[in-house]
Amino acid sequence: MEGATITREDGPSGGRWVLVRDGIEAEMTYSKLGTTTIIVDHTGVPDAFRGQGAGLALAERMIADMRAEGLRVIALCPFVKAQARKHPEWADVVE
Template identity: 80%
Template sequence: MNQTTSDDRITREDGESGGRWVYRADDAEAEMTYSRLRTAKIIVDHTGVPDAFRGQGVGLALAERMVADMRSEGMRVIALCPFVKAQAQRHPDWADVIE
Protein backbone atom coordinates (compact mmCIF):
# COMPACT_ATOMS: atom_id res chain seq x y z
CA MET A 1 0.00 0.00 0.00
CA ASN A 2 1.20 3.49 -0.76
CA GLN A 3 2.61 5.27 2.29
CA THR A 4 0.11 8.11 1.95
CA THR A 5 -2.81 5.76 2.55
CA SER A 6 -3.55 3.88 5.71
CA ASP A 7 -5.55 0.67 5.93
CA ASP A 8 -7.22 1.91 9.11
CA ARG A 9 -8.90 4.63 7.03
CA ILE A 10 -10.67 1.97 4.96
CA THR A 11 -13.94 0.67 6.33
CA ARG A 12 -16.37 -1.83 4.89
CA GLU A 13 -20.09 -1.22 4.81
CA ASP A 14 -21.76 -4.57 4.18
CA GLY A 15 -25.46 -5.01 3.54
CA GLU A 16 -27.74 -7.83 2.52
CA SER A 17 -27.55 -7.14 -1.22
CA GLY A 18 -24.15 -5.44 -1.41
CA GLY A 19 -21.95 -2.80 0.07
CA ARG A 20 -18.77 -0.84 -0.31
CA TRP A 21 -15.27 -0.26 0.95
CA VAL A 22 -14.72 3.39 1.83
CA TYR A 23 -11.55 5.43 2.33
CA ARG A 24 -12.14 8.65 4.25
CA ALA A 25 -9.75 11.53 4.85
CA ASP A 26 -9.94 15.32 4.95
CA ASP A 27 -13.75 15.41 4.57
CA ALA A 28 -13.62 13.40 1.33
CA GLU A 29 -14.25 9.76 0.55
CA ALA A 30 -13.33 7.24 -2.11
CA GLU A 31 -15.32 4.05 -2.57
CA MET A 32 -15.41 0.65 -4.20
CA THR A 33 -18.94 -0.73 -4.48
CA TYR A 34 -20.19 -4.28 -4.88
CA SER A 35 -23.31 -6.39 -5.18
CA ARG A 36 -23.79 -9.88 -3.81
CA LEU A 37 -24.26 -12.44 -6.54
CA ARG A 38 -24.36 -15.59 -4.41
CA THR A 39 -23.27 -16.67 -0.97
CA ALA A 40 -19.64 -16.97 -2.08
CA LYS A 41 -19.46 -14.42 -4.90
CA ILE A 42 -19.68 -10.65 -5.35
CA ILE A 43 -19.58 -8.30 -8.32
CA VAL A 44 -17.34 -5.26 -7.90
CA ASP A 45 -18.92 -2.65 -10.16
CA HIS A 46 -17.43 0.73 -9.36
CA THR A 47 -14.38 2.44 -7.91
CA GLY A 48 -14.68 6.18 -7.35
CA VAL A 49 -11.72 8.26 -6.24
CA PRO A 50 -12.15 12.04 -5.96
CA ASP A 51 -9.52 14.39 -7.38
CA ALA A 52 -8.31 15.15 -3.84
CA PHE A 53 -6.98 11.57 -3.62
CA ARG A 54 -5.66 11.12 -7.16
CA GLY A 55 -2.11 9.83 -7.42
CA GLN A 56 -1.99 8.72 -3.77
CA GLY A 57 -2.69 5.02 -4.28
CA VAL A 58 -6.15 5.17 -2.75
CA GLY A 59 -7.82 3.14 -5.51
CA LEU A 60 -5.16 0.46 -5.23
CA ALA A 61 -5.49 0.46 -1.43
CA LEU A 62 -9.25 -0.14 -1.78
CA ALA A 63 -8.60 -2.97 -4.25
CA GLU A 64 -5.98 -4.56 -1.98
CA ARG A 65 -8.36 -4.42 0.97
CA MET A 66 -11.16 -5.94 -1.12
CA VAL A 67 -8.89 -8.80 -2.22
CA ALA A 68 -7.69 -9.40 1.35
CA ASP A 69 -11.25 -9.42 2.72
CA MET A 70 -12.57 -11.71 -0.01
CA ARG A 71 -9.60 -14.05 0.32
CA SER A 72 -10.09 -14.35 4.08
CA GLU A 73 -13.82 -15.02 3.59
CA GLY A 74 -13.32 -17.56 0.80
CA MET A 75 -15.23 -15.38 -1.66
CA ARG A 76 -14.79 -14.96 -5.42
CA VAL A 77 -15.09 -11.66 -7.29
CA ILE A 78 -16.39 -10.78 -10.72
CA ALA A 79 -14.79 -7.47 -11.68
CA LEU A 80 -17.09 -5.32 -13.79
CA CYS A 81 -15.24 -2.20 -12.67
CA PRO A 82 -12.59 -1.25 -15.28
CA PHE A 83 -10.13 -0.18 -12.57
CA VAL A 84 -10.36 -3.49 -10.72
CA LYS A 85 -10.07 -5.41 -14.01
CA ALA A 86 -6.89 -3.49 -14.86
CA GLN A 87 -5.43 -4.04 -11.39
CA ALA A 88 -6.21 -7.78 -11.56
CA GLN A 89 -4.18 -7.99 -14.78
CA ARG A 90 -1.25 -6.28 -13.01
CA HIS A 91 -1.57 -8.57 -9.97
CA PRO A 92 -1.70 -12.21 -11.11
CA ASP A 93 -1.50 -13.21 -7.42
CA TRP A 94 -5.13 -12.04 -7.13
CA ALA A 95 -6.31 -14.81 -9.50
CA ASP A 96 -7.48 -16.94 -6.55
CA VAL A 97 -10.03 -14.20 -5.77
CA ILE A 98 -10.83 -12.36 -9.03
CA GLU A 99 -12.31 -14.34 -11.91
Template identity: 85%
Template sequence: MTDLPGTIDREDGDSGGRWIYRHAGIEAEMTYSRLGQTKIIVDHTGVPDAFRGQNVGLALAQRMVADMRAEGLRVIALCPFVKAQARKHPEWADVIE
Protein backbone atom coordinates in the same frame (compact mmCIF):
# COMPACT_ATOMS: atom_id res chain seq x y z
CA MET B 1 -0.71 -2.80 1.39
CA THR B 2 -0.39 0.81 0.38
CA ASP B 3 0.40 3.08 3.32
CA LEU B 4 -2.14 5.93 3.43
CA PRO B 5 -2.88 8.45 6.19
CA GLY B 6 -6.63 7.75 6.22
CA THR B 7 -8.64 4.64 6.99
CA ILE B 8 -10.42 2.07 4.85
CA ASP B 9 -13.69 0.81 6.27
CA ARG B 10 -16.27 -1.58 4.89
CA GLU B 11 -20.02 -1.18 4.87
CA ASP B 12 -21.66 -4.55 4.23
CA GLY B 13 -25.34 -5.25 3.69
CA ASP B 14 -27.55 -8.11 2.53
CA SER B 15 -27.39 -7.18 -1.15
CA GLY B 16 -24.00 -5.46 -1.31
CA GLY B 17 -21.81 -2.78 0.14
CA ARG B 18 -18.69 -0.74 -0.29
CA TRP B 19 -15.17 -0.14 0.90
CA ILE B 20 -14.58 3.51 1.80
CA TYR B 21 -11.31 5.37 2.18
CA ARG B 22 -11.69 8.49 4.32
CA HIS B 23 -9.18 11.24 4.90
CA ALA B 24 -9.57 14.95 5.67
CA GLY B 25 -13.34 14.74 5.24
CA ILE B 26 -13.12 13.28 1.71
CA GLU B 27 -14.23 9.79 0.67
CA ALA B 28 -13.28 7.37 -2.09
CA GLU B 29 -15.21 4.15 -2.58
CA MET B 30 -15.36 0.75 -4.22
CA THR B 31 -18.88 -0.68 -4.46
CA TYR B 32 -20.12 -4.23 -4.84
CA SER B 33 -23.22 -6.38 -5.09
CA ARG B 34 -23.63 -9.90 -3.74
CA LEU B 35 -24.10 -12.72 -6.22
CA GLY B 36 -25.31 -15.66 -4.15
CA GLN B 37 -23.31 -16.97 -1.22
CA THR B 38 -19.92 -17.35 -2.89
CA LYS B 39 -19.37 -14.32 -5.15
CA ILE B 40 -19.54 -10.57 -5.30
CA ILE B 41 -19.58 -8.23 -8.28
CA VAL B 42 -17.32 -5.19 -7.92
CA ASP B 43 -18.94 -2.59 -10.14
CA HIS B 44 -17.43 0.80 -9.37
CA THR B 45 -14.36 2.51 -7.95
CA GLY B 46 -14.66 6.23 -7.39
CA VAL B 47 -11.64 8.30 -6.36
CA PRO B 48 -12.03 12.08 -6.05
CA ASP B 49 -9.47 14.34 -7.70
CA ALA B 50 -8.10 15.22 -4.25
CA PHE B 51 -6.77 11.64 -3.96
CA ARG B 52 -5.46 11.21 -7.52
CA GLY B 53 -1.91 9.87 -7.73
CA GLN B 54 -1.92 8.60 -4.12
CA ASN B 55 -2.77 4.96 -4.90
CA VAL B 56 -6.10 5.20 -3.11
CA GLY B 57 -7.82 3.03 -5.73
CA LEU B 58 -5.08 0.43 -5.38
CA ALA B 59 -5.45 0.48 -1.58
CA LEU B 60 -9.19 -0.12 -1.92
CA ALA B 61 -8.53 -3.02 -4.32
CA GLN B 62 -5.94 -4.54 -2.00
CA ARG B 63 -8.35 -4.36 0.93
CA MET B 64 -11.12 -5.93 -1.18
CA VAL B 65 -8.84 -8.81 -2.22
CA ALA B 66 -7.70 -9.37 1.38
CA ASP B 67 -11.29 -9.39 2.67
CA MET B 68 -12.51 -11.74 -0.04
CA ARG B 69 -9.60 -14.13 0.56
CA ALA B 70 -10.36 -14.15 4.27
CA GLU B 71 -14.04 -14.86 3.58
CA GLY B 72 -13.40 -17.42 0.83
CA LEU B 73 -15.39 -15.44 -1.76
CA ARG B 74 -14.73 -14.91 -5.46
CA VAL B 75 -15.00 -11.60 -7.31
CA ILE B 76 -16.42 -10.77 -10.71
CA ALA B 77 -14.85 -7.47 -11.74
CA LEU B 78 -17.18 -5.29 -13.80
CA CYS B 79 -15.30 -2.17 -12.69
CA PRO B 80 -12.69 -1.22 -15.34
CA PHE B 81 -10.21 -0.16 -12.65
CA VAL B 82 -10.41 -3.50 -10.83
CA LYS B 83 -10.12 -5.37 -14.14
CA ALA B 84 -6.96 -3.42 -14.98
CA GLN B 85 -5.46 -4.00 -11.52
CA ALA B 86 -6.22 -7.73 -11.74
CA ARG B 87 -4.18 -7.89 -14.96
CA LYS B 88 -1.28 -6.16 -13.17
CA HIS B 89 -1.58 -8.45 -10.12
CA PRO B 90 -1.73 -12.09 -11.24
CA GLU B 91 -1.40 -13.08 -7.58
CA TRP B 92 -5.04 -11.98 -7.19
CA ALA B 93 -6.25 -14.72 -9.57
CA ASP B 94 -7.37 -16.88 -6.66
CA VAL B 95 -9.95 -14.18 -5.83
CA ILE B 96 -10.78 -12.28 -9.04
CA GLU B 97 -12.29 -14.21 -11.95
Protein backbone atom coordinates in the same frame (compact mmCIF):
# COMPACT_ATOMS: atom_id res chain seq x y z
CA MET C 1 -2.33 5.61 1.33
CA GLU C 2 -0.81 7.31 4.36
CA GLY C 3 -3.19 8.84 6.89
CA ALA C 4 -6.25 7.12 5.43
CA THR C 5 -8.63 4.64 6.99
CA ILE C 6 -10.57 2.01 5.09
CA THR C 7 -13.81 0.57 6.39
CA ARG C 8 -16.36 -1.79 4.91
CA GLU C 9 -20.11 -1.31 4.86
CA ASP C 10 -21.82 -4.64 4.15
CA GLY C 11 -25.55 -5.04 3.56
CA PRO C 12 -27.84 -7.86 2.49
CA SER C 13 -27.44 -7.24 -1.26
CA GLY C 14 -24.10 -5.42 -1.44
CA GLY C 15 -21.93 -2.79 0.09
CA ARG C 16 -18.79 -0.75 -0.26
CA TRP C 17 -15.31 -0.16 1.01
CA VAL C 18 -14.73 3.46 1.98
CA LEU C 19 -11.35 5.16 2.22
CA VAL C 20 -11.38 8.40 4.21
CA ARG C 21 -8.60 10.92 4.66
CA ASP C 22 -9.08 14.48 5.89
CA GLY C 23 -12.86 14.08 5.59
CA ILE C 24 -12.71 13.15 1.89
CA GLU C 25 -14.06 9.76 0.72
CA ALA C 26 -13.15 7.33 -2.04
CA GLU C 27 -15.21 4.17 -2.50
CA MET C 28 -15.39 0.76 -4.13
CA THR C 29 -18.91 -0.65 -4.43
CA TYR C 30 -20.12 -4.22 -4.86
CA SER C 31 -23.20 -6.37 -5.23
CA LYS C 32 -23.58 -9.88 -3.88
CA LEU C 33 -24.10 -12.75 -6.31
CA GLY C 34 -25.29 -15.63 -4.17
CA THR C 35 -23.26 -16.57 -1.13
CA THR C 36 -19.85 -17.18 -2.71
CA THR C 37 -19.28 -14.29 -5.14
CA ILE C 38 -19.38 -10.50 -5.24
CA ILE C 39 -19.45 -8.23 -8.26
CA VAL C 40 -17.23 -5.16 -7.88
CA ASP C 41 -18.93 -2.59 -10.07
CA HIS C 42 -17.43 0.81 -9.31
CA THR C 43 -14.38 2.53 -7.87
CA GLY C 44 -14.83 6.24 -7.24
CA VAL C 45 -11.78 8.33 -6.38
CA PRO C 46 -12.14 12.11 -6.01
CA ASP C 47 -9.71 14.41 -7.79
CA ALA C 48 -8.08 15.26 -4.44
CA PHE C 49 -6.81 11.64 -4.23
CA ARG C 50 -5.86 11.04 -7.88
CA GLY C 51 -2.40 9.58 -8.32
CA GLN C 52 -1.97 8.85 -4.61
CA GLY C 53 -2.87 5.16 -4.58
CA ALA C 54 -6.39 5.43 -3.12
CA GLY C 55 -7.92 3.09 -5.71
CA LEU C 56 -5.16 0.52 -5.26
CA ALA C 57 -5.50 0.72 -1.46
CA LEU C 58 -9.23 -0.03 -1.80
CA ALA C 59 -8.54 -2.91 -4.21
CA GLU C 60 -5.92 -4.44 -1.92
CA ARG C 61 -8.30 -4.27 1.04
CA MET C 62 -11.06 -5.86 -1.06
CA ILE C 63 -8.72 -8.69 -2.09
CA ALA C 64 -7.63 -9.27 1.52
CA ASP C 65 -11.22 -9.34 2.76
CA MET C 66 -12.39 -11.70 0.02
CA ARG C 67 -9.46 -14.07 0.64
CA ALA C 68 -10.23 -14.09 4.36
CA GLU C 69 -13.90 -14.85 3.66
CA GLY C 70 -13.24 -17.39 0.90
CA LEU C 71 -15.25 -15.42 -1.67
CA ARG C 72 -14.70 -14.90 -5.40
CA VAL C 73 -14.85 -11.56 -7.23
CA ILE C 74 -16.23 -10.71 -10.64
CA ALA C 75 -14.67 -7.40 -11.71
CA LEU C 76 -17.08 -5.29 -13.74
CA CYS C 77 -15.27 -2.13 -12.63
CA PRO C 78 -12.69 -1.15 -15.28
CA PHE C 79 -10.18 -0.09 -12.62
CA VAL C 80 -10.34 -3.43 -10.79
CA LYS C 81 -10.13 -5.30 -14.12
CA ALA C 82 -6.98 -3.36 -15.01
CA GLN C 83 -5.42 -3.93 -11.58
CA ALA C 84 -6.20 -7.65 -11.74
CA ARG C 85 -4.22 -7.85 -15.00
CA LYS C 86 -1.28 -6.13 -13.26
CA HIS C 87 -1.54 -8.39 -10.20
CA PRO C 88 -1.63 -12.03 -11.31
CA GLU C 89 -1.36 -13.02 -7.63
CA TRP C 90 -5.01 -11.95 -7.31
CA ALA C 91 -6.12 -14.77 -9.64
CA ASP C 92 -7.18 -16.90 -6.67
CA VAL C 93 -9.86 -14.29 -5.90
CA VAL C 94 -10.67 -12.37 -9.11
CA GLU C 95 -12.37 -14.30 -11.94
